[in-house]
Amino acid sequence: MLRTYEGILEGDRVRWAGEDVPATDRPLRVHVTVLEEETAKEERGQQMADALSKLADSGAFSEIEDPSAWQRTIREDRPLPGRNR
DSSP states (O other): OOOOOOEEEETTEEEEOSSOOOOOSSOOOOOOOOOOOOOOHHHHHHHHHHHHHHHHHTTTTTTOSOHHHHHHHHTSOOOOTTOOO
């Protein structure tokens, strides 16, 4: 049976936050998942706008003469991997 324990990473050590963590003198094998704090919606929007601005400034996709035609070609149906038609 797998159990999840909550803790705080401090440098290279985990400080356990819960009360139900087993006390042991021997090494305890654990799996740790880092839960990143969500950024605010406005901040994510600004990050996306900055990324798109950098993409536009770099001239990416400038070789595409007719964007509408390119998009139609890209969106054409094609066989899905692992499926036989």
